[in-house]
Amino acid sequence: MSDPTVLRDNNRAFTEERDWVKFHDPKSLLLALVGEVGELTELFQWLPAAARAQEDPLHTQAGEELADVLIYVVRLADILNIDLSEAAFRKLNGSSTRYPADQFRGRAPEKT
Amino acid sequence: MSDPTVLRDNNRAFTEERDWVKFHDPKSLLLALVGEVGELTELFQWLPAAARAQEDPLHTQAGEELADVLIYVVRLADILNIDLSEAAFRKLNGSSTRYPADQFRGRAPEKT
């Protein structure tokens, strides 16, 4: 994978070149994100639980929909001035503390 | 931002250390992704359209929820053997061709 700041910057340039910044308020981008997540879930909804989507066309389609989701996540972080990579590493570190491996081994954390 | 392969690898190590790989089939991870997207939308649902979430605690909370969304996107790409960064750049390039800047300036593309 390459530098995520490049993805953010290309994404921003793409938006600015089309004068679409005016559409990119947080609530609109969130709805667009949900739309892409929905396109992704539709690929998997009727597949068996064990399916891993390793064959085409599903593999390529899943990559395209995941990419669309990522693009909106990166764009949302950009307009909200969030350092997404930093936030993700901090969250993962927090989870490591919150769910000690020896206490949660093989056991899904319950939602509270 | 730092290297996204590190995020993927840390994510994978976190999962393996807890023996949670068995929970991470695509459909389960998709439902978890939706859960995190829902936590993100709840932060913004009653805010004015113009709100940009620049103040805390909202700014930090939005970063945490976006991070959770990214973590599941990265984890899904990992189990599906998708090069997420490559897929995102390809998608963005495809959109540049599909929506020429001079034809779509200031005009949102219609969903078809």
Add this chain to the structure above:
Amino acid sequence: MSDPTVLRDNNRAFTEERDWVKFHDPKSLLLALVGEVGELTELFQWLPAAARAQEDPLHTQAGEELADVLIYVVRLADILNIDLSEAAFRKLNGSSTRYPADQFRGRAPEKT
């Protein structure tokens, strides 16, 4: 509006006549529900906040997508043996108690 038990029963008959009951486990139906929610959000994502979708084709499309969402909500309730109407009235009554009108007038409840 007509009797919601008829909608549930027609929905169930539609599924059984096609031998699709085997696809309708909770996780699969939830992913299908998300897909329909995504089709609904895509209709509104780039519209102004004030848009109310009173004109066609948007009005009809919104009705169709909301209907799809409802159909999966009703189907999920059916397979989970949930009396959806009873649950909805109980929830609404609970919210009336939880958010007394005189304390929450004009003020959105914060997510906690």
Add this chain to the structure above:
Amino acid sequence: MSDPTVLRDNNRAFTEERDWVKFHDPKSLLLALVGEVGELTELFQWLPAAARAQEDPLHTQAGEELADVLIYVVRLADILNIDLSEAAFRKLNGSSTRYPADQFRGRAPEKT
């Protein structure tokens, strides 16, 4: 189940008594709907595919979250002047024509 117009009317009265109508534009309600869908998916995400949530507390929680989803669906239909029940029956009839039982028996329709 009881009359869905009563649910719509109670829902509307609840909103008006709190002066929350001003928060209920379509985009905000859609984000709230997604939030409730996310709370529902979180209940099921790590459960086995075969789990049917017949025991409490999960059964009751699923009912509460499904109710929240329904409440926002009904509220959205109300502000958009959509007859939800009529739309749902029309959609179900359309699906019966689109997916003839003898052609689609035991076979999930592909997303196109």
